[in-house]
Amino acid sequence: MDELRSRQLKQKLGLFWGNFGLPLIFILIVIVFSITSPNFATSYNLLSNFGFASYVGIAAIGMTFVIMTGNFDISIGSMLALVGVLGSSFIPKIGGVGGVLSTVAIASFLGFINGIFVTKLRIPAFITTLGMLYVFRSLAYIYTNNVPVYISDRFWLYFGNGKLFGVIPFPILLMVICYLVAYLILRKSPVGRYIIAVGTNAKAAALSGINVDNIKILVFTLLGLFVGIASIVNSANLGAANPGLMGQNYEFQVITAVVLGGTALSGGNGSLGGSLVAALIVTFLGNGMGLMQVNSYWQLVATGLVMIFAVSLNKLKFYLLGQGE
Amino acid sequence: MVRFLKLYEKIGIFILIVLASIFLGIATPNFLKTDTILNIITQGTYGAIVGFGMVLAITSGGFDLSVDAVVALTSVFLSILIPNIGIPSAIIISILISCFIGFLNGVIITKFGVNPLITTLSMATIVRGVALLIANGKQIPISVTKFTVIGTSKFLGVPIPIYIMVVLFIIFYLLLYQTPLGRHISAVGSNENAARISGLNVVFIKIIVYVLVAFTASINGVIRTSQAMIGIPSMAPGFTLLVITITILGGTSLSGGKGNLVGAVFAGIFISMVYYGLNLIKVQYFYQLLSVGLILIFALFVDGLRQRYLEAARIKGIKV
Amino acid sequence: MQKRYLKIMLVTLVCTALILTLSFLGCKKEEAAGGASMQVKTYKDPSEITIGFSLWTMQFTFFQNVEKGVKDACKDFGFKYVMIDQNSDATKMVQDINALVGQKVSGIVITPVDPGAIGPAVENARKNGIPVVCADIGKSGPVNALLISDNFKGGQLAAEFLAGKLNDTSKPLGLGNLLPQWTYARQRGEGFLAKAMELGYNVAANIIVQNPSAEGGYDTMQQILSAVPDVAGVFFCSGREAVGAAQAIQASGKNILSVGYNGDPEEFQAMKDGILNATVLQQPYYIGYRSVEILKEILLDGKFYENVEVPVDVKLVTPENMDEIAAEILEKTGNSAFPTE
Numbered sequence: 001m002d003e004l005r006s007r008q009l010k011q012k013l014g015l016f017w018g019n020f021g022l023p024l025i026f027i028l029i030v031i032v033f034s035i036t037s038p039n040f041a042t043s044y045n046l047l048s049n050f051g052f053a054s055y056v057g058i059a060a061i062g063m064t065f066v067i068m069t070g071n072f073d074i075s076i077g078s079m080l081a082l083v084g085v086l087g088s089s090f091i092p093k094i095g096g097v098g099g100v101l102s103t104v105a106i107a108s109f110l111g112f113i114n115g116i117f118v119t120k121l122r123i124p125a126f127i128t129t130l131g132m133l134y135v136f137r138s139l140a141y142i143y144t145n146n147v148p149v150y151i152s153d154r155f156w157l158y159f160g161n162g163k164l165f166g167v168i169p170f171p172i173l174l175m176v177i178c179y180l181v182a183y184l185i186l187r188k189s190p191v192g193r194y195i196i197a198v199g200t201n202a203k204a205a206a207l208s209g210i211n212v213d214n215i216k217i218l219v220f221t222l223l224g225l226f227v228g229i230a231s232i233v234n235s236a237n238l239g240a241a242n243p244g245l246m247g248q249n250y251e252f253q254v255i256t257a258v259v260l261g262g263t264a265l266s267g268g269n270g271s272l273g274g275s276l277v278a279a280l281i282v283t284f285l286g287n288g289m290g291l292m293q294v295n296s297y298w299q300l301v302a303t304g305l306v307m308i309f310a311v312s313l314n315k316l317k318f319y320l321l322g323q324g325e
Numbered sequence: 326m327v328r329f330l331k332l333y334e335k336i337g338i339f340i341l342i343v344l345a346s347i348f349l350g351i352a353t354p355n356f357l358k359t360d361t362i363l364n365i366i367t368q369g370t371y372g373a374i375v376g377f378g379m380v381l382a383i384t385s386g387g388f389d390l391s392v393d394a395v396v397a398l399t400s401v402f403l404s405i406l407i408p409n410i411g412i413p414s415a416i417i418i419s420i421l422i423s424c425f426i427g428f429l430n431g432v433i434i435t436k437f438g439v440n441p442l443i444t445t446l447s448m449a450t451i452v453r454g455v456a457l458l459i460a461n462g463k464q465i466p467i468s469v470t471k472f473t474v475i476g477t478s479k480f481l482g483v484p485i486p487i488y489i490m491v492v493l494f495i496i497f498y499l500l501l502y503q504t505p506l507g508r509h510i511s512a513v514g515s516n517e518n519a520a521r522i523s524g525l526n527v528v529f530i531k532i533i534v535y536v537l538v539a540f541t542a543s544i545n546g547v548i549r550t551s552q553a554m555i556g557i558p559s560m561a562p563g564f565t566l567l568v569i570t571i572t573i574l575g576g577t578s579l580s581g582g583k584g585n586l587v588g589a590v591f592a593g594i595f596i597s598m599v600y601y602g603l604n605l606i607k608v609q610y611f612y613q614l615l616s617v618g619l620i621l622i623f624a625l626f627v628d629g630l631r632q633r634y635l636e637a638a639r640i641k642g643i644k645v
Numbered sequence: 646m647q648k649r650y651l652k653i654m655l656v657t658l659v660c661t662a663l664i665l666t667l668s669f670l671g672c673k674k675e676e677a678a679g680g681a682s683m684q685v686k687t688y689k690d691p692s693e694i695t696i697g698f699s700l701w702t703m704q705f706t707f708f709q710n711v712e713k714g715v716k717d718a719c720k721d722f723g724f725k726y727v728m729i730d731q732n733s734d735a736t737k738m739v740q741d742i743n744a745l746v747g748q749k750v751s752g753i754v755i756t757p758v759d760p761g762a763i764g765p766a767v768e769n770a771r772k773n774g775i776p777v778v779c780a781d782i783g784k785s786g787p788v789n790a791l792l793i794s795d796n797f798k799g800g801q802l803a804a805e806f807l808a809g810k811l812n813d814t815s816k817p818l819g820l821g822n823l824l825p826q827w828t829y830a831r832q833r834g835e836g837f838l839a840k841a842m843e844l845g846y847n848v849a850a851n852i853i854v855q856n857p858s859a860e861g862g863y864d865t866m867q868q869i870l871s872a873v874p875d876v877a878g879v880f881f882c883s884g885r886e887a888v889g890a891a892q893a894i895q896a897s898g899k900n901i902l903s904v905g906y907n908g909d910p911e912e913f914q915a916m917k918d919g920i921l922n923a924t925v926l927q928q929p930y931y932i933g934y935r936s937v938e939i940l941k942e943i944l945l946d947g948k949f950y951e952n953v954e955v956p957v958d959v960k961l962v963t964p965e966n967m968d969e970i971a972a973e974i975l976e977k978t979g980n981s982a983f984p985t986e
Contacts, residue, residue, distance in 0.1 A: 038748070045747035052740045122633060123625040124579045130570065131625065134618025141611035146825040148761040150785065161765050177660045237739050239764030240785065244826025245735045252446060265440050286737060287744050296703045296730035297462065300454030304447040312437045361871045368864060462703050464859065464885065466914045466984055477896035552896070553859035553889045555911055559704040560858055600855075605872050610825055610853045 014320030021313060022261065022277045029281060033288035040291060043167070049287055050280070051169030055234050057279035058175055059250070060257040061182045062226030064275045065219040067258050068199045070267025071125035073114060073220065076227050077250035078136035083107040084231040084241035085140050088149045088156065096155030104228035110136070111224020115217035133251075140243035148242040151235060160236025171233045175276070178226060182272050185222075195219060199267030257282055260310050281310070337627070338575055338591040341620075345598045353605050363484060365597050370490040371545055372571045373593030375564075377497040378541030379572040380589050384501070385534045386514040386581035387441040390565050391430060392542040394452035395423050397560040399546025401456045403472075404465035404556020412472050420543045426452055427539025431532030449565070456558040465556035476551035486548050490590070493544065497537075498586055510534060514581030570617065571596055574624055683771045687947045688751065691723040694944055696937055697745035698728045699738060701758045701782070706884070706909040707929050711756055711780055713980065714933025722941050724751075735759035742766040746773050752940035754933075756780045760829060763788075776943045776950070780936040781929075781957070783829045790939050790953040792932050796829065799925040799959040800836025800880070803904040806923050806961055807878035808844045810902055816877035817849035819869040821862060821890055823882045824853060833882040833906055833925075849873040854886045859911075862889030870897055878902035884909035884924060891920040908962055910984040913971060916964045917983070923963045926970065930978040932957055 034041035059076055066073050087103025094102065110132075117128040151157060162170035186192035197205040198215050206212045235241040259265060260281065261274030285306060289299045349356040356362075375392050382389045399419045406415035426448065433444045478485055501507035509530050512520040521527050550556060573579065574595070575588025599620065603613045688694050698715050701708050712728060719726035727750060731738040735758055743766055745753055753770055757763050760783030767777050767788055779791040807818060818841055822834045834851070841848050850869040854861045862881055866889070869876055879894075879901060881887035887905025894901045905912045908926035915921035935955070942948040962970050971982035 040747075042747060045744065048743050048747060049740075052736075052743070055736060117622075121626055122629045123622075126579055127573050127621065127625050130566070130573070131618045131622035133566075134614045134621070138611045138613075138615035138618065141825060142615070146611070146828070148759075148828075150761065150764075157765065161769070177663075181660060234736060237765060238735055238759070238762035239766075240759075240761040242735065242759055242761055242826065244824070245759045245762070248734060256443065256446070259440060259443050265442065283740070287740060290729035290741055291727070291744055291748060293727065295458075296732065297454045297457035299730070299732075300450045300457065302454075304449070304451035304454065307447040307450075308433060308437075308439060308444060311439045311443050312433075315438050355871060355874065358874075360874070364867050364871050368867065457704060462709055463984070464706065464888075464909075464911050466888075466911050468918070473892070473896070477892070549860040549863075552863045552892060554892050555859050555888060557858050557860070557885075560860060562856060562858065564856070601868060601871060604850075604852050604868050610855075 010320045014316075017313075017316055017320060018262070021316070022274055022281070022310075025310060025313070026277055026281050026284070029284055029288065033284070033292065037288070037291040040288065047167065047169055047172070049284055051171045052237070052287075053280045053283040054171035054175035055230055055237070056250075056253050056257050056282060057276050058171075058178050058230045058233070059223070059227050059254045060261070060275040060279050061178050061272055062219075062223030063254050063258045064261070064263050064270045064272055065182070065186070065195060066125075066223050067255075067263050067265060068195055068267060068270040069216055069219050070199050070202070071118060071216065071219070072255070072265075073111075073125065073129045073223055074251040074255070075114065075129040075132035075136055076223070076254060077247035078133045078140065079107065079110050079224065079227050080231045080234065080247035080250055081241070081243050081245075082136040082140040082143075083110065083228050084235040084246050085144050085149050085243050087228075087232070088151050088153075088235055088241045089144070091151065091153045091156060096153035099153065099156055100159065100232055103232055104225055107228025107231065108221050108225040111227070112217060112221045114224070115220030118220065119213040119216050137243075144243045146243060148240045150240045156232065157236045157239070159232045160234065160238075174229060174233065178229065179272060179276060182222075186272060191215070191218070196269050199269070253282060256307060260307065278310075337624070338588050338595060341624075342591055342595050342598065345595065345602065349598065349602050349605070352602070355605075359482075361601075363482075363487070365601050366594055367484045367486050368601075369590075369594035369597035370486045371549065371593070372564075372567055372596060373590045374490050374493055374548075375538075375541045375545050375568045376571045376575065376589035376593055377493055377586060378538035379568050380575070380577050380584040380586055381497070381501065381510060381534050382441075382538050383572060383577050383579060384514045384581060384584035385510045385531060386517060387434065387531065387534065389430065389445045389535065389538045390442065391426065391445040391449040391452060392538065392545075392568055393561040393564040394449040394456065395426055395539050395542035396546040396549065396564060397558055398426065398452050398456045399423050399543045400550040400560045401460045401465070401556045401558050403547065403550045404467050405459070407467055407469050407472060412469065416547055419547070420540065423539045423543035423546070424536045425539075427536040428532060430539070431535035434535070435528040435531050453558070460556060460558040462558065464558070467550070467554050467556065470554075472551050473554055474551070476548045489544065489548065493541065494586060494590060501584055501586060506530070506533065511582050511584070514583075516582075567596070570621060574621060683776075683951075684774050685776050685943060686751070686774045688944050691941075691945065692725075694722075694751040695725040695727060695748070696752050696754060696940060697748065697750035698726065698754045698756075699731060699741045699745065700728060700756050701731055702733045703730050704733075706911070707907050707927065708756060710929035710980070711933040714930040714935075714978070715754055715780070715937055716933075717930075717979075718934040718937035718941075722937065724937070724941075731758050733758050735762045738762065739766045742770060746770045746775060750775060751944055753777045754780050754936045754940065757782050757784075759826075761785045776940060778936045778939050778950075780932050787952055789943060789950040790936075790955060792936055792939075792955045792957055794927050794932070794957045795959050796832035797836035797839075799906060799927070800833040800838075800882070801840040802925050802959065802961045803833075803880040803906070803923070804837045804840035804844065804846070806904055806963070807880065807902055808841070808846060810922070811846075811877055813877075814845040814847075817847050817873050817875060819850040819873060819876045819879040820848050820852070821865045821869070821879060821881035821886055822851055822853045824855070824857060830882065837880050837882075850876065854881070854883075857883065857886065859885050859889035859892075862886030863893045864889075866890035866893035870899075876901060878904070880904045880906075882906050884912045887921060887924065888912060888915050891915050895920050908982070910982060913962075913967060913982045914984050916962070916967055919964070923961055925959050926962045927959055928957055930974075930980060934978075 083103050083106050087099045091099040118125045194210045194215050257278040258275045260278035263270030402419040434441050571592040575592035576585040696719050729741040764786040776789040784791050823830050850873045852865050854865045881890050884905045884907035888911050891903045902922045905924040912924045974982045
């Protein structure tokens with residue numbers, strides 16, 4: 001009897017932790033920083049941090065899809081730079097709106113190419129995108145001859161620096177919309193079920209009539225699309241698209257957010273909301289530690305420790321729910 | 326055809342090297358000098374040595390992104406320890422500390438069940454931070470000139486790092502292909518559950534693997550520090566990606582279970598040749614990056630074709 | 646099934662339309678509001694002033710010295726001081742500058758990893774009445790002041806030194822160049838190439854140091870030696886790399902002149918050990934200190950600074966004048982030019 005009760009309790013705790021664990025960690029972080037550094041918890045600071053979190057958050061949504069199918073994309077940092085310099089260099093010819101649309105279109109196309117390589121040439125995603133990481137970056141250098149593209153177009157800049165009603169950073173709205181669209185795709189459409197099926201067991205999915213290749217190409221294309229949006233936000237924040245400095249280490253930040261958010265690298269089901277909250281955690285942590293005047297070498301140590309700690313905590317859910325691994 | 330493809334699997338990277346040599350030989354008179362060739366091989370050893378460790382990690386189905394930070398940590402410890410306790414003990418202690426980092430990686434991956442990518446990526450940040458903390462962000466010059474022997478001197482006209490690589494190659498070769506441990510590592514990489522069920526101590530095997538990766542990274546740190554004669558907490562930025570490129574180019578399968586140490590040696594030398602050649606014909610840096618990427622994709626493209634052909638042959642019932 | 650697809654398509658379309666209209670309307674409105682001139686808040690009491698400092702990275706000696714200058718100046722003037730490390734990440738830099746604005750600091754000093762990317766962040770700071778000074782590297786868009794090291798001249802000095810020592814234009818030179826993304830510092834290489842050409846020398850090898858540290862300099866020197874075996878003099882555009890290159894020359898047993906850049910402690914040590922022949926000295930501590938001094942003039946004295954460019958001189962250090970210059974540095978900054986501990 002007792003055993004049963006304790007099992008039920010564990011189940012409840014597990015579910016609770018699975019749903020609210022990360023948000024709790026996030027709230028904890030905000031509270032700690034609010035106490036330690038003055039002016040951290042002002043609406044200005046919190047909102048602008050939310051805005052910056054969209055840089056990682058938007059691509060993390062796309063990456064969640066890709067990882068759910070058991071794949072990977074480590075070329076997104078270079079892709080971010082390449083589409084940023086391409087799109088922004090078009091502005092003088094086709095205007096801000098055209099530039100924005102073409103950036104997203106090119107990014108989707110690059111994602112599509114990654115998908116084709118992974119599926120049709122059967123090169124593992126990790127290596128394809130490792131090669132693409134070099135290719136995209138060098139193309140960005142070659143295209144610009146390493147001269148940054150300065151952006152003065154108000155429309156483009158609004159994507160990174162605009163404020164709705166004068167307060168809410170525009171990237172927040174973008175992130176929310178991206179999330180809603182992704183949520184609909186994942187939870188309300190058959191495509192979402194196919195993605196999960198492919199990630200859980202590709203062979204079984206193929207046998208049940210799902211076109212596995214098409215699904216994989218689709219998720220890579222979607223990721224490209226989201227990276228395109230993130231690239232506009234990022235280059236608008238920076239006021240320039242720099243072929244060498246944009247998106248350094250971006251792939252690691254995004255993958256960290258997705259894994260921290262509870263999506264298993266082995267594929268299967270994932271959590272879009274988790275990825276978003278994790279993106280918030282990563283952004284707030286970096287910002288808050290700087291303001292706390294933590295020695296920047298200690299910051300490196302602390303970031304690593306928090307990452308391992310958070311992922312281990314994620315395991316807690318599975319332990320409490322009585323599921324192995 | 327099948328036989329040809331099997332052969333390619335073994336010596337594909339070697340063919341690339343021969344092609345590159347012919348090209349470089351024609352393009353420049355300097356290439357065919359012993360000095361130049363030894364120089365290229367020496368530069369190839371740095372990646373290849375750590376490549377041995379990475380081959381083991383990938384064979385066991387894992388990954389290690391912390392090697393660059395371990396190189397830096399070794400460098401810092403060497404520069405602090407050498408003036409105080411002498412060269413041999415400083416080297417041994419630095420290597421032991423690195424091995425301990427590898428041990429931690431292994432424990433976190435196996436005992437806490439954290440994904441290897443995330444574990445080693447986090448560990449890289451932590452170790453880099455620790456290296457900076459210990460050195461207080463400074464570079465620490467080493468004034469004990471004897472230490473420079475390891476990285477720069479020659480024995481019978483051949484630079485010492487090449488000997489170190491050869492010795493490590495023999496050790497890792499025997500370990501991976503001739504001992505039960507090597508077979509177990511492959512078994513864990515091919516199918517971890519099956520390995521566990523058949524009674525292998527998966528935890529122990531994985532921990533050993535990560536210790537060995539850190540060991541190779543640490544050896545690299547010793548060589549590089551002895552060349553620069555300075556302890557550098559920010560040493561080897563971006564080195565991990567290079568090592569992974571070399572490992573994969575060398576033919577180690579990312580899906581685990583199949584490691585290729587010979588390939589790692591030649592891939593290291595090949596990458597070094599590519600950079601040498603491109604510098605020589607004064608190709609802009611941008612195009613160097615591009616060519617590394619294209620070579621990688623090309624090698625994998627051929628590899629993919631090969632696998633498909635072999636698969637088709639298998640289905641048709643041809644013995645492979 | 647079909648209906649659901651339609652629904653998603655519809656939602657996506659509506660969202661895209663929404664985004665485009667909103668941002669279109671938004672940016673039109675901002676345009677009308679933009680262009681306000683800067684209003685600096687001045688202070689009477691130095692203890693009310695907080696200086697925010699956003700720094701490229703604490704991993705390189707040069708920047709550690711800039712930081713020391715900023716910190717010491719704040720202490721001397723009685724200001725509070727907040728430093729955030731960009732960790733060599735342009736995106737983090739922009740976030741940090743924004744966070745400093747959120748902290749309501751009184752003035753901001755920036756040593757940017759990407760000078761091209763500070764535009765909107767600086768604009769935002771200045772809109773909030775916070776003056777901005779760039780401590781070296783460069784800027785984009787208006788700032789209050791920029792202190793900038795004369796990198797082009799530094800490269801020229803290096804070429805002149807080598808030419809003076811070699812005195813034979815038939816001898817080839819080598820250049821260990823910087824990564825392409827560091828546009829500003831690549832002026833050193835440009836200056837070197839221009840001066841070498843002017844003096845009639847051939848720079849036979851111009852190789853980028855892929856790995857910006859001492860062991861990267863070692864590798865690149867090896868590559869230069871392979872490509873141009875009779876190279877007689879080399880210039881490496883950064884101190885870290887020059888020290889590694891000097892070790893490689895030492896190991897090769899050849900007699901090759903080497904020049905570094907920065908005047909880092911490890912370079913002074915290498916010159917003392919007789920393996921490095923010269924370096925171009927920058928003044929990181931002064932750059933940091935003077936930046937805060939300018940902010941003090943703006944915030945306390947109400948002085949007007951707008952887009953003022955302050956050139957900071959560089960000079961050549963050789964083993965002959967090394968001790969004299971080291972003594973000068975010690976007197977001016979309180980820091981030893983040689984490695985401590």
